Amino acid sequence: MSRNNIAFWTAAVVFLAVALTMTQLVRNEYPFFAGYVILQFIVLSVAWTILGGYAGYVNFGTNAFFGAGVYTAVFLAQSYEAPLSVQIATAAVVGSLLGLGVGLMTLRMRGIFFSIATIALAIIVETTVTNWRFVGGAAGIQLQRPPVMAPFDSYVKMLFFVQALLVVASVAITRGIQNSWIGRGLHALRDDELAAECTGVPTLRLKLVACVISGALIAAGGAPAAMYLQYADPGSAFNLTTSVSVLAMALIGGTSHWIGPVLGAILLGTTQQLLAVTISSEINVLVLGIMLVLFVVAAPKGIIGLMRRSSKTHAGERA
Amino acid sequence: MTDAAMPEPLLRVESLTKSFGGFVALDNISVDIRKGERFGLIGPNGSGKTTLVNCISGALRPSRGTVSLGGEDLTPLPPNQRARRGIARSFQIPRPFRSMTVLENLMVALDFAAGRGVLESAAHRRDAAMSILARIGLAPKAGALATALTQVDLRKMELARALAMGPKLLISDEAMAGLSHSEVDEVLDLLMSLGGEDIAIIMIEHIMQAVMRFSERVMCLDAGRIIAIGAPAEVMANARVQEAYLGV
Numbered sequence: 001m002s003r004n005n006i007a008f009w010t011a012a013v014v015f016l017a018v019a020l021t022m023t024q025l026v027r028n029e030y031p032f033f034a035g036y037v038i039l040q041f042i043v044l045s046v047a048w049t050i051l052g053g054y055a056g057y058v059n060f061g062t063n064a065f066f067g068a069g070v071y072t073a074v075f076l077a078q079s080y081e082a083p084l085s086v087q088i089a090t091a092a093v094v095g096s097l098l099g100l101g102v103g104l105m106t107l108r109m110r111g112i113f114f115s116i117a118t119i120a121l122a123i124i125v126e127t128t129v130t131n132w133r134f135v136g137g138a139a140g141i142q143l144q145r146p147p148v149m150a151p152f153d154s155y156v157k158m159l160f161f162v163q164a165l166l167v168v169a170s171v172a173i174t175r176g177i178q179n180s181w182i183g184r185g186l187h188a189l190r191d192d193e194l195a196a197e198c199t200g201v202p203t204l205r206l207k208l209v210a211c212v213i214s215g216a217l218i219a220a221g222g223a224p225a226a227m228y229l230q231y232a233d234p235g236s237a238f239n240l241t242t243s244v245s246v247l248a249m250a251l252i253g254g255t256s257h258w259i260g261p262v263l264g265a266i267l268l269g270t271t272q273q274l275l276a277v278t279i280s281s282e283i284n285v286l287v288l289g290i291m292l293v294l295f296v297v298a299a300p301k302g303i304i305g306l307m308r309r310s311s312k313t314h315a316g317e318r319a
Numbered sequence: 320m321t322d323a324a325m326p327e328p329l330l331r332v333e334s335l336t337k338s339f340g341g342f343v344a345l346d347n348i349s350v351d352i353r354k355g356e357r358f359g360l361i362g363p364n365g366s367g368k369t370t371l372v373n374c375i376s377g378a379l380r381p382s383r384g385t386v387s388l389g390g391e392d393l394t395p396l397p398p399n400q401r402a403r404r405g406i407a408r409s410f411q412i413p414r415p416f417r418s419m420t421v422l423e424n425l426m427v428a429l430d431f432a433a434g435r436g437v438l439e440s441a442a443h444r445r446d447a448a449m450s451i452l453a454r455i456g457l458a459p460k461a462g463a464l465a466t467a468l469t470q471v472d473l474r475k476m477e478l479a480r481a482l483a484m485g486p487k488l489l490i491s492d493e494a495m496a497g498l499s500h501s502e503v504d505e506v507l508d509l510l511m512s513l514g515g516e517d518i519a520i521i522m523i524e525h526i527m528q529a530v531m532r533f534s535e536r537v538m539c540l541d542a543g544r545i546i547a548i549g550a551p552a553e554v555m556a557n558a559r560v561q562e563a564y565l566g567v
Binding site for chain 1: 376397399400403407408414416417419427432433484
């Protein structure tokens with residue numbers, strides 16, 4: 001194992017240990033309730049970056065994959081009382097199949113056409129669920145949480161830890177892609193699709209792989225949301241704001257490295273949670289918009305771009 | 320030019336036709352290129368040279384006709400499959416992977432076209448890429464971003480990237496356009512040295528001395544048709560070539 005790998009996995013283990021310890025020591029549920037949302041957005045924006053960042057195919061249909069994850073969980077809970085782990089695993093499968101289907105239909109389109117097609121996808125999936133009585137239809141559905149498992153004393157704390165596990169899984173997968181030949185191929189096709197093809201990169205296949213993995217992780221990240229809210233309705237599960245938030249987080253963090261969406265999600269997610277408590281939950285969207293504009297103008301390559309720029313000038317000063 | 324003279328062509332283009340709507344860009348082109356051949360492709364602007372290259376490399380699908388390499392029909396294959404079977408090309412306007420360094424540009428070719436990503440260690444591939452760069456004279460710029468290169472270095476990098484694919488056929492689409500005299504000679508020497516290694520090269524070029532010096536055979540296209548093919552001196556002497564291309 002290289003030194004980089006050791007550092008990464010040490011950090012991952014420390015992160016999980018801290019998350020677990022917090023659930024045991026902190027009595028108040030609220031930090032976990034808020035923290036869950038931030039962790040969820042880390043999963044979503046890191047997963048989004050595989051296709052949207054590395055390959056440069058901007059997916060506006062995050063809400064379709066997210067909602068598919070939520071409703072997979074709802075369906076399994078309703079019909080089989082399936083445990084959370086099964087809900088998440090099945091959501092990942094459903095997300096990957098959705099990614100494959102969407103990818104086959106849309107990834108031959110380039111740039112903006114792909115983005116528009118993903119919005120259409122979200123509407124199709126939402127309409128389907130809205131007309132599906134078994135999972136509550138347009139009115140939504142109340143869900144009963146099963147008893148919580150040891151060592152956790154509350155379901156929200158458990159969900160917080162589960163989402164922390166998903167963060168580690170999605171970051172590890174995304175990082176693995178970035179450092180492999182798949183990542184190199186995705187970067188090549190983002191830079192120039194024809195040149196990539198003529199250099200032997202199977203662009204369509206790689207885009208499909210990216211779409212499948214990205215879709216699976218987004219759906220998995222969305223699955224616990226059903227039990228988190230104990231309620232699901234198509235309007236919120238397929239809310240376009242989810243797509244916009246995820247996109248903003250990834251862009252603000254920077255999309256050329258997996259750490260970008262992690263930083264973006266922490267920054268924006270935390271800001272949103274603080275604003276929701278102190279001012280109102282409606283102001284989120286406004287702040288999101290303002291920050292996105294600021295970053296697009298001042299730091300088009302996101303936080304990563306800023307950090308690289310400053311580390312370069314430091315290096316220049318030293319030299 | 321008979322079949323007996325070239326028993327086993329590397330590349331066979333057979334009755335290739337490409338039309339865009341009502342416009343016929345290539346009209347029934349047939350040509351064979353043998354292993355290691357240095358082949359010049361000339362013709363006035365808009366005569367179909369790049370369209371032919373695009374049909375060979377797979378960027379365009381021909382309307383009719385076939386392209387085969389070493390006896391295998393490539394016509395239904397996408398560009399990446401053709402690249403892996405040994406067709407490499409440079410572009411008329413260089414198309415580097417802009418977010419990558421020169422070395423990384425070559426690594427893409429090694430990972431995918433040459434299929435070495437699966438077989439060899441990263442260090443091994445890095446060495447292979449460095450030795451190609453050394454040969455092309457780009458080794459000192461291995462760590463530079465592709466966007467920081469000068470025009471001549473960009474051209475060289477495209478050739479290096481094509482070479483890293485381990486090609487059987489290299490198509491150089493105006494690799495010398497916009498270069499100075501000494502730079503043209505530099506790139507030309509490079510291409511000449513490759514021909515000696517069993518890599519067939521199709522060179523599209525407007526610089527006549529370069530074509531004459533380089534080619535074993537020259538083909539001249541005009542309005543999508545072959546108007547002359549043969550030894551460079553013969554083709555240049557051809558009245559139709561002089562009329563169509565040189566404007567004499």
